[in-house]
Amino acid sequence: MTRLYIPEPKIDLYNDGFDEHDELGRKETGAKLSGLVERIDDPLVIALDGAWGTGKSVFLKCWVGEHLKHHGEQTQTVYFDAFKHDYLDDPLTALTGVLSERFNEIGEPKPALKKMKQAAAKLWRPGLRTGLALATAGASELAGPVIDAGLAAG
Secondary structure (H helix, E strand, C coil), X not given: CCCCCCCCCCCCCCCCCHHHHCCCCXXXXXXXXXXXXXXXXXXXXXXXXXXXXXXXXXXXXXXHHHHHHHHCCCCCCCCCCHHHHCCCCCHHHHHHHHHHHHHHHHCCCHHHHHHHHHHHXXXXXXXXXXXXXXXXXXXXXXXXHHHHHHHHHC
């Protein structure tokens, strides 16, 4: 059986939204996800699951930009591509690196970045070899404790 796939567009992460790249008509789904994220006060990890080639990465890359357009004053987004970092033994290293890069991009104060790194360091255990449980988007079973620890440190 032959399947046709739409080629992945070049997306300017954190800037482009659905208007620029919504070939599959998912803007409404993105708006619903944004509504959910904005209504939840507790730390939250969202996993997106689907077969290869169904548009998970494109959806989330568009969503992070679209969400910032409408909710950037209340919420920041971080896109983590676990497959890009799957060569590392410790997924927490990659996750904290991406968080650090994002804090630097948005000009987050240095104390917040320091607290995030301290919280992540407390969670690391020698020999931890937990793979990321995710669909392409980068939701990790470790992300919840990192967020919890970061909030506790704050």
